[in-house]
Amino acid sequence: MTTSSILGQFDLCADRAEFPDQDNGYYYPVDARIHLFGDDTRWAVVAELLGYTPRGGNLIDVVHCFGNCLTRGEPGFGDFLDRVDNMAEIDPHGEEVYAGGVPVVVRGTALAVDAPAGTPLQDVFRLLAPANRDLLMADGTELRARIPADLPELLRLDEWHQPEDLGAVMPSGHETFRMIAEVLDSGDPARYRPTLPANTHWSHWPDAGTL
Template sequence: MIGHTPFGNCLTKGEPGFGNEDFLSRVDNRDEIEDVDQPEIYRGASIVLRGRRIAVAAERGEELVDVLRRLVPDHRDLLLADEVELRRRIPADIPEIMRLDRWHHPDLLQDTVPSQSMTFRQLADVLTTGDVRRYAPDMPPNTHWSRWPESGNL
């Protein structure tokens, strides 16, 4: 499951943040690839993403999350939300200002609130002014999944 989290004061439906409908299931054949007796363990077989069968170099018994993450470099477009999914709760007349795939995210568990994060302060400035040049990262991105090993686990 992959999710996206819409926030704003003019969403077309629902409350800001994510709800169950914001989680996107990408694997069409989870029952074929997940071990029945050991949930979240790969039992083998090719993986079907959005109707496309994908061969994966993985061994039976591997953590399923690790097998699925291995698909990202070559099949990112099949895993991420498409334009229709991204705009599902966002009014059509709101233009996209900027899209980030990588940024420096504060560690909220370390009592870093978003307002203290230079990244979020710069993003707020971009949203306020519409000037994407106001986003000038001063720290390297840290949003790669390997930095957040528990991400994807509910």
């Protein structure tokens, strides 16, 4: 386990288009998180991109998993977790807009919506995200679905600076992911000392989801 080997895995996944990309054309970004896990010999990263995908017909938590100790599958895309239980009620005609007057039910919890009928669904979900992050993002079981149950969590990032173009800037050449690799290699969360401003809020990615 070295910084260079960790970055090498990140770059390989980015080259296969299986690295977290806020500018993905298939879903409108809503929220994001990265979790770092590790000990003396093992490391893992679980990255979540929460977004509304019209093609998938739901608000989906796209989970990416990396590491040298994955319990199943290869590094890259992990699970695609549907979050809304009642899409047929909030968008009965498949028009990608809010029907109005009904809550959004997430994992059995009804969330009141302060938006009029006709509001684009991505805007509805973005309104709900700040107060309901833990409900919308992965829970403990989902986070550890592909990593060892005893692997300690070192650091959680609720925001970070993401490369604007992963085709032009690989993870190994970007400050955020170099520091993430250093944290994993050393086991020291203090190695994460960003100088670039966070840009993972959905407002920084106006073209995402518009494929």
